[in-house]
Structures are given as structure tokens and as C-alpha cells.
Amino acid sequence: MGGTLLLQAALAAVGCGESRRADELTDRAAAVAANLRGYDDQHHTSFGPIAVELARVLVAASRGDAVEAVRRHPVIVRREAWRRLPAEYRGAYLVDVARAYLQVGDVRGAARAVVDADSVAPAEVRCRPLARTVIADVARAQPAPAGVARLANLVGLTR
Numbered sequence: 001m002g003g004t005l006l007l008q009a010a011l012a013a014v015g016c017g018e019s020r021r022a023d024e025l026t027d028r029a030a031a032v033a034a035n036l037r038g039y040d041d042q043h044h045t046s047f048g049p050i051a052v053e054l055a056r057v058l059v060a061a062s063r064g065d066a067v068e069a070v071r072r073h074p075v076i077v078r079r080e081a082w083r084r085l086p087a088e089y090r091g092a093y094l095v096d097v098a099r100a101y102l103q104v105g106d107v108r109g110a111a112r113a114v115v116d117a118d119s120v121a122p123a124e125v126r127c128r129p130l131a132r133t134v135i136a137d138v139a140r141a142q143p144a145p146a147g148v149a150r151l152a153n154l155v156g157l158t159r
Helices: 002-015 020-035 049-062 066-077 078-082 087-103 106-120 124-128 128-137 149-152
Strands: none
Touching: 002 020, 002 049, 020 049, 020 128, 049 078, 049 087, 049 124, 066 087, 087 106, 087 124, 087 128, 106 124, 106 149, 124 128, 128 149
């Protein structure tokens, strides 16, 4: 539980412009995660080393270092632990990563991430205001990347 709270505090800190504090809190969470035995998640928090890595991506993106976020992302989603995370967790993360791809000007990367998010957790994409904004931003690319036009229509952005 403590590790999860440290990650939430890190995300809150970076949201308040406290990047150094966010990194410190993430490092503390990483130390907690390093002491876990295997995939020991008795409280169903999804906390562990993979959650720390996801938080590092989100902290980097939130502080404006989208290049770092996009560099870390592909390595994380290839890990076995990624597939064990709850679908909602993965979907929300992928929407946030899509935003990072947009920040670096990679519309195709953003499209892949948001379409993947929809395939993993449709409710995270179709109901979350941030996801609708990301879909709209990606759909503005001409031509709209594969799958994004369909998503834009599904969430009511085109009529």
C-alpha cells in the first residue's frame, strides 16, 4: 500500500511542478517494489516494479519530457508484468502515453497507443474526457491514422 501511495504522491508532485520531489518519491517507491517477493499483490493495488516504471513514464511526460516518456514506453509494454496489470490501468496509461506521443509530434505513435487503449479498456477511451481530447487531436491529422477515425465516430466527435 505504501508503494502505491508514494507513486500517487509522485504524480501529484509533478502535477504541482515539483519534478525533483516527484523523482524522489518514485525512487522511494522503486525501493519498496524491489523488496516485494514476485507478484505479491494481496491488496490488489497493482503495485510493483512495473507500476514504478509506468509512473516514471507519466512523471516524465507530465514534466514536459515527452521524449523520455516515449523512449521508456515500448520497453515497458513488452514485459510480462505489463499483461498482468488490470485492463483499466493499462488503458488509462496508454491514453496518457498517446498524449506524450503527440507532444513529440508522433501522430502515428499516438494513434497506436489510443487504439491499443480502446482494445484493452474501451470504457477508459470512450468515457474519459482526456481520451476524447487525444482522439480529437490525432483525428485532425490528414488522413486520420487507421482506427482513429472509427474511434472519433464512436465517441461522437464526428457526425
